[in-house]
Amino acid sequence: MSAPTYIINGSFNHHITPLDRGFSYGDGVFRTMKMRGGLPLNWPLHYQKLVADCAAIGIVCPSAELLMRDFEQLFTLQDADKQAENVAKIVITRGEGERGYQPPAVTSPTRVVIKTSLPQYLAMYDEAGVTLTLCQTRLSAQGKLAGVKHLNRLENVLARMEWRDEAIFDGLLLDQHHHVIECTMSNVFMRVGNTLFTPDLSQCGVAGVTRQCVLNVAHVLNLKPEITTFTFEDVLKADEVMICNSLFGCYQVTRMLDQTWPMQSMARSFKQLLAEQSVNA
Amino acid sequence: MSAPTYIINGSFNHHITPLDRGFSYGDGVFRTMKMRGGLPLNWPLHYQKLVADCAAIGIVCPSAELLMRDFEQLFTLQDADKQAENVAKIVITRGEGERGYQPPAVTSPTRVVIKTSLPQYLAMYDEAGVTLTLCQTRLSAQGKLAGVKHLNRLENVLARMEWRDEAIFDGLLLDQHHHVIECTMSNVFMRVGNTLFTPDLSQCGVAGVTRQCVLNVAHVLNLKPEITTFTFEDVLKADEVMICNSLFGCYQVTRMLDQTWPMQSMARSFKQLLAEQSVNA
Numbered sequence: 001m002s003a004p005t006y007i008i009n010g011s012f013n014h015h016i017t018p019l020d021r022g023f024s025y026g027d028g029v030f031r032t033m034k035m036r037g038g039l040p041l042n043w044p045l046h047y048q049k050l051v052a053d054c055a056a057i058g059i060v061c062p063s064a065e066l067l068m069r070d071f072e073q074l075f076t077l078q079d080a081d082k083q084a085e086n087v088a089k090i091v092i093t094r095g096e097g098e099r100g101y102q103p104p105a106v107t108s109p110t111r112v113v114i115k116t117s118l119p120q121y122l123a124m125y126d127e128a129g130v131t132l133t134l135c136q137t138r139l140s141a142q143g144k145l146a147g148v149k150h151l152n153r154l155e156n157v158l159a160r161m162e163w164r165d166e167a168i169f170d171g172l173l174l175d176q177h178h179h180v181i182e183c184t185m186s187n188v189f190m191r192v193g194n195t196l197f198t199p200d201l202s203q204c205g206v207a208g209v210t211r212q213c214v215l216n217v218a219h220v221l222n223l224k225p226e227i228t229t230f231t232f233e234d235v236l237k238a239d240e241v242m243i244c245n246s247l248f249g250c251y252q253v254t255r256m257l258d259q260t261w262p263m264q265s266m267a268r269s270f271k272q273l274l275a276e277q278s279v280n281a
Numbered sequence: 282m283s284a285p286t287y288i289i290n291g292s293f294n295h296h297i298t299p300l301d302r303g304f305s306y307g308d309g310v311f312r313t314m315k316m317r318g319g320l321p322l323n324w325p326l327h328y329q330k331l332v333a334d335c336a337a338i339g340i341v342c343p344s345a346e347l348l349m350r351d352f353e354q355l356f357t358l359q360d361a362d363k364q365a366e367n368v369a370k371i372v373i374t375r376g377e378g379e380r381g382y383q384p385p386a387v388t389s390p391t392r393v394v395i396k397t398s399l400p401q402y403l404a405m406y407d408e409a410g411v412t413l414t415l416c417q418t419r420l421s422a423q424g425k426l427a428g429v430k431h432l433n434r435l436e437n438v439l440a441r442m443e444w445r446d447e448a449i450f451d452g453l454l455l456d457q458h459h460h461v462i463e464c465t466m467s468n469v470f471m472r473v474g475n476t477l478f479t480p481d482l483s484q485c486g487v488a489g490v491t492r493q494c495v496l497n498v499a500h501v502l503n504l505k506p507e508i509t510t511f512t513f514e515d516v517l518k519a520d521e522v523m524i525c526n527s528l529f530g531c532y533q534v535t536r537m538l539d540q541t542w543p544m545q546s547m548a549r550s551f552k553q554l555l556a557e558q559s560v561n562a
Contacts, residue, residue: 017287
């Protein structure tokens with residue numbers, strides 16, 4: 001596992017200053033994606049989401065060309081092996097400002113790309129599923145920021161600090177009305193018969209790219225996708241529970257608290273479908 | 282107005298990296314305070330609040346001695362004039378981490394002190410009061426973070442972006458139940474008869490040091506302080522409305538939307554009382 005490297009505004013020599021509004025206020029957005037052979041998987045979807053998230057808080061997203069040039073500098077030259085996999089994290093902030101919440105009349109976004117190793121997801125998870133805990137931290141509702149992957153992530157941090165048991169893969173997060181929203185680092189689905197439910201994220205949560213891919217291809221598995229509101233108890237009664245993100249794809253949940261589910265095939269089928277359809281641009 | 286200068290972990294040569302969790306997640310807290318002759322006003326109260334806010338998110342706050350040494354390096358030598366006033370902002374983050382919400386097993390907090398000029402508050406505001414707008418952005422409820430001045434401040438940024446009219450000094454923020462909480466950069470009080478009401482901040486908002494000072498000295502002005510829940514309509518009907526923060530002290534609100542209040546004496550009395558009681562340690 002090599003140390004992370006990064007490039008700031010296209011240069012290896014730039015720094016973040018404490019005047020950056022990303023540092024001061026979490027005034028920015030980010031994306032995490034898998035890289036293969038120095039190129040991002042599903043880049044069109046990730047860039048589209050990056051632009052939308054920037055727009056949600058009034059930042060003009062840097063061009064895809066600039067980001068591709070960053071990828072080239074940070075990844076391609078070192079990762080000639082076309083199958084080499086690692087992780088890119090893009091952070092876009094509103095840029096620097098002196099003090100005070102009002103953005104300067106003219107801002108120049110800060111653009112950071114960070115390269116890290118792909119976490120060593122155990123092959124076992126594909127075969128045996130993963131265990132979730134139920135987080136006590138409740139997500140707050142903020143319609144203006146819901147769905148957006150912004151830099152205000154203290155709730156995720158506090159939730160993730162609730163457990164240290166390495167047997168627990170992720171934690172389920174509810175909102176303040178006790179509705180299921182997501183996990184700390186993944187989106188969640190539950191299958192009941194032929195319907196595939198996933199939480200409505202109009203008040204909180206992050207609407208991930210892989211979640212959207214799953215919704216798009218559900219019909220291939222003869223599943224009817226439905227975005228709705230449901231409770232933790234509904235999840236416990238579901239036929240099958242699945243989590244997803246851009247790094248590990250899809251995993252079935254086989255244990256949550258005292259509830260267990262037998263290993264089934266849906267998560268692996270989605271994972272394979274998504275892998276087949278993914279674009280390595 | 283001179284450019285901001287700063288010191289990171291006690292050194293003028295250190296940088297913030299994009300791996301700092303303050304930058305990645307807003308995983309940290311901050312304080313803003315007035316400096317006079319190179320020394321902070323009301324330092325004991327500010328440091329106490331800094332320690333409490335760090336503790337709320339599980340960060341061990343650096344010692345007061347370290348921060349005082351930062352002040353000495355950043356302020357004292359350059360500000361020999363004992364009456365010179367400027368602003369110190371302290372930012373404490375959880376430190377660096379690779380990727381993922383879980384903090385590393387061992388973290389070393391990042392400590393930043395930034396020196397900026399004191400904003401040119403117009404003397405007119407003491408004489409004529411200030412104008413507030415009503416923000417459309419609603420504060421979300423999060424009991425675990427309420428009252429804490431953490432780095433997740435996108436709601437304040439979005440709220441502050443709602444107006445550009447320089448005649449408006451600050452914007453009133455409500456929670457999702459339409460209760461008054463605070464302004465974007467100040468706490469709020471309303472006087473009804475001899476009772477001085479200020480919002481309950483147990484679900485959202487920042488419990489500022491100056492708010493606490495006002496509550497502590499209210500009895501001197503024969504006012505009965507009361508922390509409670511009230512609406513925007515209650516504020517419009519109040520006898521007197523006041524906002525406060527550590528930089529400008531207290532200002533009376535003389536206009537909000539179509540409502541106006543005649544200039545009275547409470548805000549100036551509080552400002553004077555607080556100035557008399559402030560410690561320039």
